[in-house]
Amino acid sequence: MPDLIAPTTRLHRAWLDAHAEWGPGLHEDGFGLTPADDVDSPAGFAAWVKRLTDESAQTTYRWIREGHQVLGGIALRHHLDDYALRVGHIGFGIRPSARRRGLASWALGGMLDQARQLGMDRLLLVCDANNIASATTIQRLGGVFEEVRDTELGPAQRYWITLPPPSS
Numbered sequence: 395m396p397d398l399i400a401p402t403t404r405l406h407r408a409w410l411d412a413h414a415e416w417g418p419g420l421h422e423d424g425f426g427l428t429p430a431d432d433v434d435s436p437a438g439f440a441a442w443v444k445r446l447t448d449e450s451a452q453t454t455y456r457w458i459r460e461g462h463q464v465l466g467g468i469a470l471r472h473h474l475d476d477y478a479l480r481v482g483h484i485g486f487g488i489r490p491s492a493r494r495r496g497l498a499s500w501a502l503g504g505m506l507d508q509a510r511q512l513g514m515d516r517l518l519l520v521c522d523a524n525n526i527a528s529a530t531t532i533q534r535l536g537g538v539f540e541e542v543r544d545t546e547l548g549p550a551q552r553y554w555i556t557l558p559p560p561s562s
Contacts, residue, residue, distance in 0.1 A: 396465060396497060398456040398504050401443045405457065405464055406436060412464040412489045423487035424467035426455050454508055458488070458501050465492040468501045470508055474518065480545065482520035482552075483509070486528075498531045506535060510557045517557070523549035 413433065416422050426446050432438025446455045452473065458466040466488035471478045484505055488497050509517055521528035523542050529551055533539075537553030544550075 396458055396460040396500065398468070398501060399459050401446045401455050401457055403436075403440050403443050405459065405462075406439045408459075408462055408464045409439070409457070410434070412466075415489045415491060416487075422467060422489075423485040424455075424469045425457075425487070426453065426467075426469055454505070456501070456505070458492075458497055460492075463492075465489055465497055466501065468505050470505045470512075472512055472514070478518065480520070483514070483517040484519055486531075493527070498528070499534055502531060502535050506555065506557060510559075515557050515559070517555045519553045519555060520550050521553075522547070523551050529553075 410433070413422065426449070427433070427442075431442045431445075433442055446453075449455075452471065454470040454472070456468050456470075457464050458468065466486065468484065468486040471481075471483050471485075474483065484502065486498055486501055486505075506517070519532045519537055521532065529537075532553045532555070536555045538555070540552040540554055542549050542551050
């Protein structure tokens with residue numbers, strides 16, 4: 395049974411296994427990884443996890459874990475600033491060997507609950523125009539298509555999800 399957990403140094407090896415499966419580059423959406431992050435060394439990994447923790451007032455990062463494996467990551471940006479206007483409130487990624495199991499929908503549902511608890515009521519989600527799996531996941535969880543925009547990474551689809559107020 396998977397769970398959503400805060401980033402932790404205890405899963406360094408498991409995270410590196412997931413990272414290696416994606417292949418070279420920084421394309422694991424939902425992890426908050428930047429070119430400046432050194433995730434290979436224990437000290438660098440610890441610094442990266444600390445940075446993610448320090449950013450928790452602006453962004454909630456969660457890893458999708460099952461047993462001792464990291465299956466993916468998801469990030470919830472709390473404010474619609476310039477960055478979120480480009481990439482969306484929520485970004486997520488599932489490692490290739492764990493795809494087609496419903497993990498992205500499950501994790502997105504959990505983060506939508508988190509957004510509701512934070513008082514957010516309308517969220518922007520953006521995915522590559524060719525990423526049918528992400529678009530389907532977003533639509534399945536209530537995403538309403540807005541438009542396709544050209545970005546520095548190519549065309550991107552934009553969706554809005556309106557959240558009902560929290561039940562009392």
